[in-house]
Each structure stands twice: as structure tokens, then as C-alpha cells.
Amino acid sequence: MEKRVRENLLWILKEVKKAIKDLDIIKLRDLSNHTLHDASILQEENSIQIAVIVYSLSKIFERKNYQAYKSWQYFYKNLVQYLDNAMRSLEIDNEKDYKKASKSLIQTIDKLDYKLRGYMIKVIEKAKVHKASRLHEHGISVGRTAEILGVSQYELMSYLGGTGIADINLSISMDIKTRIEFARSLFE
Amino acid sequence: MKTLILDTGPIISLVTDNLLWILEELKKKFNVDFIIGKTVRTELVENALKTKRFMFEGMFIDSYLKKKVIKLITTDLNHKLEFYANNIFLAEGQPLQLLHKGEIESLLLCKKLNADALVIDERTTRLLIEDYEKLRQLLEKKLECKIKINKENLDLFLEETKNIKIIRSAELLFIAYENGLFDNYRNSFNKKDLLNGVLWGTKLRGCSISEAIYKARLGHVFDDNQIQQEKDIVLIF
Numbered sequence: 542m543e544k545r546v547r548e549n550l551l552w553i554l555k556e557v558k559k560a561i562k563d564l565d566i567i568k569l570r571d572l573s574n575h576t577l578h579d580a581s582i583l584q585e586e587n588s589i590q591i592a593v594i595v596y597s598l599s600k601i602f603e604r605k606n607y608q609a610y611k612s613w614q615y616f617y618k619n620l621v622q623y624l625d626n627a628m629r630s631l632e633i634d635n636e637k638d639y640k641k642a643s644k645s646l647i648q649t650i651d652k653l654d655y656k657l658r659g660y661m662i663k664v665i666e667k668a669k670v671h672k673a674s675r676l677h678e679h680g681i682s683v684g685r686t687a688e689i690l691g692v693s694q695y696e697l698m699s700y701l702g703g704t705g706i707a708d709i710n711l712s713i714s715m716d717i718k719t720r721i722e723f724a725r726s727l728f729e
Numbered sequence: 730m731k732t733l734i735l736d737t738g739p740i741i742s743l744v745t746d747n748l749l750w751i752l753e754e755l756k757k758k759f760n761v762d763f764i765i766g767k768t769v770r771t772e773l774v775e776n777a778l779k780t781k782r783f784m785f786e787g788m789f790i791d792s793y794l795k796k797k798v799i800k801l802i803t804t805d806l807n808h809k810l811e812f813y814a815n816n817i818f819l820a821e822g823q824p825l826q827l828l829h830k831g832e833i834e835s836l837l838l839c840k841k842l843n844a845d846a847l848v849i850d851e852r853t854t855r856l857l858i859e860d861y862e863k864l865r866q867l868l869e870k871k872l873e874c875k876i877k878i879n880k881e882n883l884d885l886f887l888e889e890t891k892n893i894k895i896i897r898s899a900e901l902l903f904i905a906y907e908n909g910l911f912d913n914y915r916n917s918f919n920k921k922d923l924l925n926g927v928l929w930g931t932k933l934r935g936c937s938i939s940e941a942i943y944k945a946r947l948g949h950v951f952d953d954n955q956i957q958q959e960k961d962i963v964l965i966f
Binding site for chain 1: 741745
């Protein structure tokens with residue numbers, strides 16, 4: 542793992558731990574955007590994954606009713622453990638253990654109450670599409686972002702339609718009159 | 730006969746808006762060939778069939794492939810175009826991997842078949858072909874760093890794609906509208922609302938069209954003698 546990526550991930554995880562303790566949802570959401578730069582440039586899987594995890598956490602902690610589920614405490618305990626293990630492995634530059642820690646967080650979700658697990662899986666799927674849209678906003682094509690985040694282009698296109706990503710001057714590459722005149726010439 | 734290569738996006742926009750039928754009508758009326766590549770088919774059909782939400786859309790597109798409204802043509806993906814496209818812009822010394830194999834395949838099909846146009850809704854490929862400088866500025870603004878250009882790869886990419894002309898699903902729908910394919914709805918709805926509904930539908934399903942463009946300029950695409958008659962449409966966007 543590149544030093545810059547590792548340091549960025551470590552900083553994010555430390556801040557995430559604090560934000561979770563303080564139940565600071567806005568901070569969690571902001572932190573999820575901190576890896577977008579590396580995710581766009583390096584298209585590095587750990588940076589992409591952490592963006593999805595942290596955004597998902599912001600959504601999970603936002604919904605207070607999740608905390609009423611029986612397995613919430615189990616999730617919380619394992620989340621803190623994941624953060625500690627992930628930080629430790631980054632500190633000693635052990636990418637293998639870092640990935641193991643990330644995997645254990647996903648395995649924790651599998652062991653939750655049926656309903657809570659279902660909610661969290663949905664939150665993670667939505668987080669992937671949201672982050673894919675942000676990557677596309679940064680200039681990466683729809684096909685490429687869908688591939689990087691492992692989401693379908695159907696999902697991504699319908700999400701993008703609801704954003705204002707296309708509504709900037711830098712998106713315009715040809716006068717609409719010229720394009721429609723060309724289109725007309727194809728159908729004569 | 731005109732040949733149009735379709736990327737994944739326009740078919741997704743049309744099928745999710747229940748408007749894929751316009752391809753069949755345009756094909757009949759104007760003798761146009763609509764073509765997709767194998768990677769695009771995989772995303773549109775095979776990958777959709779694996780999901781619950783888009784399974785039927787996958788089946789629907791498959792039926793259009795079976796009745797040859799959309800034709801599948803394969804092309805060799807082992808071409809340097811992907812390398813050129815993904816090694817044009819450099820951020821912090823790192824080449825930006827911008828395009829996907831499906832988009833590259835659509836470009837290669839355009840070249841192979843000497844197609845009349847590429848129908849593509851997504852912004853990055855369009856900007857790279859039509860106005861790479863705007864794409865550079867967009868990358869610079871969003872990534873908040875200096876974006877350098879590898880001139881050699883840019884020139885090679887532009888040389889390979891120089892004859893490719895682009896339209897979007899919005900233009901296909903506009904042509905369909907102009908040629909009366911939505912006339913069945915005119916009894917119940919006025920022209921302004923009809924065109925408004927059709928174009929907003931495709932925009933909200935991911936076609937990269939700017940609201941501002943239509944707001945400012947849509948009126949000018951009509952002939953002079955139509956402008957008065959169609960003026961209301963200008964106002965709605």
C-alpha cells in the first residue's frame with residue numbers, strides 16, 4: 542500500500558472512531574469523502590472500500606432505531622474491534638491484516654438479526670451507488686465507476702439522473718442546435 | 730442504410746422509461762441499424778438477469794436482440810485505444826483510468842463499421858472525443874490538482890476517434906417526437922407537456938443533458954416558421 546494512502550486511511554479510521562463515540566453523523570459523512578481523491582486518481586481498492594464503509598456507518602448511526610435491535614451491541618463491539626485492528630495493521634504497514642480486519646466487519650453483519658442484517662446490506666448497497674456517483678462526478682466514466690464499485694450501470698444511471706452532475710457548463714461539449722441538426726441528418 | 734452504435738446508457742435510459750419501442754419504429758421508418766457490442770450486451774442483459782430489480786429489463790432487451798431490432802456485433806477488444814484513452818490525463822503523475830471496456834468497445838465498433846454515429850449518454854467519453862480541454866478542466870476542478878496531458882496518447886486517441894459523431898438518447902427521443910412517434914398522446918396532452926415529459930424522463934434516467942442547455946436553446950432547433958408555434962416548449966425547461 543502506498544504510504545500516502547496508508548496514512549490517509551489511518552487518519553480516517555482514527556477520526557471515525559472519535560465520531561462514532563461522539564455520535565457525530567455529519568463528521569462521519571464528511572470523512573467518507575476524504576478518500577475520494579485517492580479513489581479517483583489511484584482507483585485503489587482500500588480507498589474505495591473505506592469510502593463505502595464510512596458512508597454506510599454514517600447512515601447506520603443516523604437511524605437510531607437500529608440501536609434497539611438485540612444484536613446492535615454485538616455489531617458495535619465488533620465495529621470498535623475492527624477499527625482497532627485495522628489501525629494497528631496500518632501502523633505496522635501490514636496490508637494483509639488490514640484486509641482481514643475489513644473482511645471481519647462484513648462477517649459481523651452476516652451474524653446480526655435477520656432484519657438488522659437486511660437493513661445494513663441495503664445501506665451498504667446504496668452507499669456503493671452513492672460513492673460511484675461521486676466518482677463519476679470527478680470525471681470517471683459511468684462504466685468505469687460502476688466497475689470499480691461493483692454496482693450495475695442500471696442502478697448508477699438511475700441514481701445519476703436524480704443528481705445535478707450533468708448540470709454544469711463543463712458538461713457541454715456541443716451546441717444543442719448543431720447536435721440536433723446532425724441527429725436529423727441521420728433520420729432523413 | 731445508416732449505422733448507429735449504441736452504448737449501454739441510452740438503452741438503459743430508454744428501457745427504464747418504457748421507450749425502447751422507439752428504436753423499432755425508427756428502424757422501420759428510416760432503415761437504421763442499431764448495433765451493440767458484446768460487453769454492452771453483458772451489462773444490459775446478463776448482468777441485469779442476475780438482479781431482481783432489473784431482471785425484466787434484461788429480458789426485454791434480450792427480446793429486442795432476438796428480433797434483431799438491436800444487433801450484436803463483436804469486435805476485437807485487443808486494441809491500443811483503451812491504453813490511449815486511459816493514459817491521456819495525469820494527476821499527481823498518475824494516469825487516470827477514465828473509460829471502461831464497454832465504452833472502448835463502442836468506439837471500436839464505430840471505427841470497424843464506419844458507423845454514422847455513436848449514441849452515448851455518459852459524459853466522460855463524449856467530452857474526451859468532443860472537447861478534451863473541458864474534461865481536463867473538469868478533472869482539475871474536481872480533483873483539486875493540476876492535470877497534465879500526455880500529448881502523444883491524446884493525439885493517437887483523437888486520430889483513432891476523429892470520425893466519430895455523437896448523439897444521446899435525448900436526441901433520439903427528439904427525432905422520434907418530431908417524426909410523430911408520440912402522436913398517439915397528442916389527443917390527451919399538448920405538445921409542450923409531451924416533449925417536456927419525454928426529455929425529462931431521459932434526463933432523470935441518467936442521460937447527461939444539461940437543464941440549462943434546453944432552457945436556453947431548445948427553441949432554436951426549430952425552423953424559423955415553427956418557433957412561434959413551438960415557443961412554449963422553450964419556456965418549460
